[in-house]
Each structure stands twice: as C-alpha cells, then as structure tokens.
Amino acid sequence: MATYVIGDVQGCHDSLLALVTKIGFRRTRDRLWFVGDIINRGPKSLETLRAIRGLGEAATVVLGNHDLYLLMVAAGWRKRGKDDTLQPILDAPDADNLLDWLASRPLMHVEGSFAMVHAGLLPQWTIPQARALAGEVEAVLQGAGRQTFLADLAGNTPAEWSDALTGQDRLRCIVNAMTRMRFCTPGGEMEFKHKGPPSNAPAGAMPWFCVPGRQHDSHTVLAGHWSALGLHIGPGFVGLDTGCLWGGKLTAYRLEDGKVFQVAAVEAGK
Template identity: 85%
Template sequence: MGTYVIGDVQGCHDSLLALVQKICFRPSRDRLWFVGDIVNRGPKSLETLRAIRGLGVSATVVLGNHDLYLLMVAAGWPKRGKDDTIQLILDAPDADQLLDWLASRPLMHVEGRFAMVHAGLLAQWTIPQARELAAEVESVLQGPSRQAFLADLAGNAPAKWSDKLKGQDRLRCIVNAMTRMRFCSPEGLMEFKHKGPPSNAPDGAVPWFSVPKRRHAGYTILAGHWSALGLCIEPGFVGLDTGCLWGGKLTAYRLEDGEVFQVNAAESTK
C-alpha cells in the first residue's frame, strides 16, 4: 500500500493521468492525497473534477483557493478573468453533484504525524487547534449558510489571527491562512501580495514555514499553492506545487518512504 500526496493539478487532467500511471496506482491498494487546487486555469477542469470524485475513498482532497473560487462563482460571485476554466463545470449536467461533493471536502486533513493543507498554518496553531478551526469552516460550507458565507469570503482582512475573532472575520482568517498564505511576519501578520520565491520575501516577512517556534512542530505539513517555491522537502514541511500549470511538472510524494515521482506537464494552458 502506498499513500501518494499530489501537488496542484489545476485542471491538468492529462498530466494527472500520466502521474497516476507512473506510480502504478491501484485503487484497491493505494491512496491519493491532493493538496488542493484541483481545478481552474488548466484546460480540463471538468474532467479532473469528475476523475478525482470518481476515485471515491481512494482519494483525499483538501480545498484550495481555486476550489473555493469555483464554489464562490457558483454561489453568485463574479468571475475574475478570461484565464478561468470553470465554466464547463458550471454548465455540466452533473454540476450540482460535483459542487456539493467539492463543498464537502475538508480544509485540512490530519493522519498520524502528517497534516495536509493547501497553503499553510499559522505558527500559533497547534495541529489539534488547526483541525478544529478547519472544522468550523467545513461546517458552514456543508450547511444552509454556504451561499452567504461564500458571498462574503473574499478579502485580506483580518490579516492576523486572534482567538477573539468571531463570525465571518474568523472564518475568512482561517480560510486565508490555510488556502492563500505564503509569507507572514514572525508575529503572524499575513502578507498576500507577494507570490515570488522566498528570496524575494517582503520586508518584515518570511515564508510561513520558517517562522520560529511554530506550535505545530513535530508534524510534517504537506502543502501546495506556491509554484515559485517549487519542490521543497525539509524537516517538518513538504511543498509540492511544481508548476504543472505553467509547463513545469506534476509531483507526487510517497508518505511511506519519501520517494518523489514526477511527470512533465502534458498539456499547454495557452
């Protein structure tokens, strides 16, 4: 049995098929974990969503910012631009089933000493606390307030966590940390403008996984979201967004032994 953690697919269905073939994936034996952003901007978002949903219990998916964006547009949020590739999902005859399935995915998955989240975790969160906070968001996404929550999800504020946060501000801060964060200050102030490599960190900020005295130390955090970071394997952190969407590679990391599997991007986004 193998557990393979796969980086941001973003609708690159052909690349996903090639990677699944390379690892000789068998649903009866193996499991696939997806770090989020399974849809959007790549050419085959509908096929990707259907394929991953079709894996059933063999697939574990956490929500990324592009997955949430799809749900936001479905709830009435205006589309951002012409590089979106989600319209075929919205027009599909099985759109309701696909969207309900996506909304039922967790924001964070914890198993043993591994924790998977799309972007990152704030240093002051323990893993049990972070999992409880993720569950707060999941409860709203899976309940009758989903549309109202998604309609007011966009925005960068509040950019710093406090246990005193309530309501939509609390939920937005949780979502932004877990699905959008790259850089933050050592005091936990999140910075959302910069997307480049760690060497281009804005003044006063560091990569979230470099903040000292992180309370989730002792776990290995598995994440994606940061294509400029590329494959990054260090104690306590594995970053798996290797830019397949941009012509890079799609990467899988096997939990049992740390072996890395990669395929070149199989499709062009142009």
C-alpha cells in the same frame, strides 16, 4: 498499500493520468491525497473534477483557493477571471453534484504524523487547534450557511489571527491562512501581495514555514499553492506545487518512504 500526495493539478487532467500511471496506482490498494487546487486554469477542469471524485474513498482532497473560487463563482458571488476554465463545470449536467461534492471536502486533513492543507498554517496554531478551526469552516460550508459564507469570503482582512475573532472575520482569516498564505511575520501577520520565490519576502516577513518556534512542528505539513517555491522537502514541511499548469511538472510524494515521482506537464506540449 501506499499513499501518494499530489501537488496542484489545476485542471491538468492528462498530466494527472500520466502521473498515476507512472506510480502504478491501484485504487483497491493505494491512496491519493491532493493538496487542493484540483481545478481551474488548466484545460480540463471538468474531467479532472469528475476523475478525482470518481476515485471515491481512494482520494483525499483538501480545498484550495481555486476550488473555493469555483464555489463562489457558481453561487454568483465572484466575478469570472479571464483565464479561468470553469464554464464546462458550470454547464455540466452533473454540476450540482460536483459542486456539492467539492463543498464537502475538508480544509485540512490530519493523519498520523502528517497534516495536509493547501497553503499553510499560522505559526501560533497547534495541529489540534488548526484541525478544530478548519472544522468551523467546514461546518458552515457544508451547512445551510454556505451562501452567506461564500458571499463575503473574498478579502485580505483580518491579516492576523486572534482567538477573539468571530463571525465571518474569523472564518475568512482561517481560510486565508490555509488556502492563500505564503509569507507572514514572526508574529503571524499574513502578507498577500508578494507571490514570488522565498527570496522575494517583503520586509519583516518570511515564508510561513520558516518562522521559528512554530507550534505545529509535531507534524509534517504537506501543502502546495506556491509554484515559485517549487518542490521543497525540509524539516516539518513538504511543498508540492511544481508548476504543472505553467509547463513545469506534476509531483507525487510517497508518504511511506519520501520518494518523489514527477512527470513533465503533458499540456505544455500541446
């Protein structure tokens, strides 16, 4: 059995098929972990969502910012972006089932010495604390409070974690760290305006995984979200967004031995 962690698919269904063929994936033997943003902007978001859901227990998916964006749009709480590719999902006869399945995905997955989130973890969070905080969000998203939660999810504040945070501010801070963060200060204040490479770090901030003394260094964090970073394999962090959507590559990282598998974006040639 092998476990492959796959970077941001974002609706690039044909590239995903090419990658799983390359690695020789068998659902009865292997597992696929997805770092989030499985849909949106790519040309086949509906097909991608159905395919990954159809893998059943062979697939583990954490929520990314684009996945949450779909849930907000479907609930009527977010205006559509001109470049989104969500309409086929919203129009699908199985839309409700697909949306409920997506909402039931975790925000963070921890197994062995690995922790998977879409974007990152604040430096002051331990793995057990982060997993518990993710659970708070999941409980609301999967319960009767989903609509209220989604209605007030968008926004950049609060930008800094405090154990004293409550209510929607607390939930939004957790979500922003785990699904949107790239840069933060050594004290853990998040910065959302800069999206370029690490060399583009704003004054006083750095890539979240470069903060000294991170409290979650007991595990290797697996994430995506940052196409300008590209493939990054370093102590305590593996970044897997290699810009498939933008004509780059789709990447899989095998947990057992760290081997990397890549395919060029199939969609880019169409």
